[in-house]
Amino acid sequence: MANLQDKFKQRQALEDAYGNFVEPYVNAVMEIPNNPVPTPPVRVCEMGTYRVSGWLLLTLVYCWWMRGRP
Template identity: 50%
Template sequence: MDNLTENQGISEIGQSLTDKIKQRQALEDAYSNFVEPYLNQRIEVKLESSCSVAVSPVGFYYASAWLLLVMLYAFLRRGYHR
């Protein structure tokens, strides 16, 4: 009788694992069939609709000059404190 209950317990565990595997597979299928295409559609980036605002060369030169000036100042300050 004890052997019969052990077999039932093993059978129930096996059934439980099979059910869990089936549930996991169903969730994965639901994700790949419904969620993933929706997310891909929402995230899709169109190359034609990229930002068309050009960086002004004057602004680029101004920012570059300012950065160069700050770096020169930092280099000189470092040299004088040694």
């Protein structure tokens, strides 16, 4: 009978240790803010892409214009 009571005491001690030490640490590490910061909008096209596209368009127009000259 004493062995059974010791097991219950050990179990209670482990549960208390979890509740007093482990659980607060886990809650602090995994804290989720109430008002999360919204993610910024995704930019589809960067400025460099516009520049490359502009130069490519300018080159194609120049080639088309030079091809049409006699």
